Amino acid sequence: MLLSIIYLIAISAEAMTGALSAGRRRMDLFGVVMIACVTALGGGSLRDILLGHYPLGWVKHPEYLGFTVCAALIATWVARWMHHFRRTFLVLDGLGLIAFTLIGCSIAREAGHALPIVLIAGMLTGAFGGVLRDILCNEVPLIFQKELYAIISLLTGAVYLLLLHWGVADATAILCCLGGGFAVRLLAIHYRWEMPKFVYHDEVH
Amino acid sequence: MLLSIIYLIAISAEAMTGALSAGRRRMDLFGVVMIACVTALGGGSLRDILLGHYPLGWVKHPEYLGFTVCAALIATWVARWMHHFRRTFLVLDGLGLIAFTLIGCSIAREAGHALPIVLIAGMLTGAFGGVLRDILCNEVPLIFQKELYAIISLLTGAVYLLLLHWGVADATAILCCLGGGFAVRLLAIHYRWEMPKFVYHDEVH
């Protein structure tokens, strides 16, 4: 299955971005591996905990943990050359966002959840590994302040559900959404698209 | 049911205070909506995850999400006049604290939990949406440092259980606790009642 291969690429890419975040915080190797696992597998875990889907993915398939740990350790090793791959990483991360989103939507859909919950499941899977990473690194979550990221996840999920509703075959819908969502994410990076910001000063509380 | 109407008012008020917190952190609209949802629905979700009650409220009733999203967007729009409503907000937030507490206690009681767990369920529902909001905004939770807030939740829950134990009808007990708890919260705001602080300097760890 195409999504499975992309999934493994995506958790490796997410693990590497997590490891680099940990390195910016001067963490030790244990912290690096933890942040990598949370970044790669935390979004899906949060989705499953909120929806009550047990066992969690990595509990059932501990080999996913092996993948992320290896990717994190490789990242610490190749970090000195990492800036050469900046573009590659953004591309892999964008692919991961869309693949995670489609996987999350599929899982919630098969479990029979309502449409808004299916969209949220996709968005949690795609974007909340990074949110958990930022909480553990003691930062305000990046995607709450900058970049068009989680919204692309929600849009991709909505198009996916629309295509299925119109009778498009699952595999075709997935390929269309992978291509389309990925293209929009690349455009968002290139043109620095952002959501409008809400700035509030008065103390109310 | 009175509690249901107050619940909808309370999640709207909590969503608005969450949106303002997000605005103080210069978040974009996605961040605003996320913080609003976590503030309004996070306490109940945490309670259900800790007690293993599935499905979570907003998974079963996605319309609650619609309410909070609308309230958050309205807050960004009326924020410029918000300081005129400072008092209204504190009142609605206080009403929400007590209503959430009583709902949380009722749910845990019906599930057959022990008395201390029922009190904790009420307190998690009433006060921990704000704790999760503060974690996501990268702040030490306000209610761990200031204000008489969670303790009022615990006291209200205790009085509620006591009234039920004495054979008072559920609806009467709820009305008494709503009125009493709300009055105590308003007094706590007015007189700036606080818990004693514990200040410790020596490095031990």
Added chain:
Amino acid sequence: MLLSIIYLIAISAEAMTGALSAGRRRMDLFGVVMIACVTALGGGSLRDILLGHYPLGWVKHPEYLGFTVCAALIATWVARWMHHFRRTFLVLDGLGLIAFTLIGCSIAREAGHALPIVLIAGMLTGAFGGVLRDILCNEVPLIFQKELYAIISLLTGAVYLLLLHWGVADATAILCCLGGGFAVRLLAIHYRWEMPKFVYHDEVH
């Protein structure tokens, strides 16, 4: 059962270290009690939520909460003499790390999880109460940056599983691991053993 007695000592010790952390953040008594409970019971709760084991320990045995609350209040009272007991605390905390680890491994093993998950369950139980404490105190988790702590938990768990695999009786294996793991932790404190750090500067994301 030896582990049960050590467990009660360990949650009391962890509650006290949590209370002192709260005191460093100038929290009020409610915050102190909350941080103490999260430090003492949060690791096991996180383990049970991730593995889907309900009810959580403190929901089934609310008396554990009573223990941690009392320990936290005592800590605020004896804090002025606490620096005299610095060494005692590190010793109790180390004993707690190993006892929590073995309890976590046992629970996951009896639930039939795969070996890597059993090790992770032990590590979450032993070391992640402190991680949750640091998140609530708005700090980067200490064990992600310094000290040989979680790794000792993983090693202890691995030796425990190895001994059981070799046919050693459960009680014997637990005593060996308690002694061995505790000794390694004391050596790690004394010689300030640390994991290698990963420091990364270039902005990639």
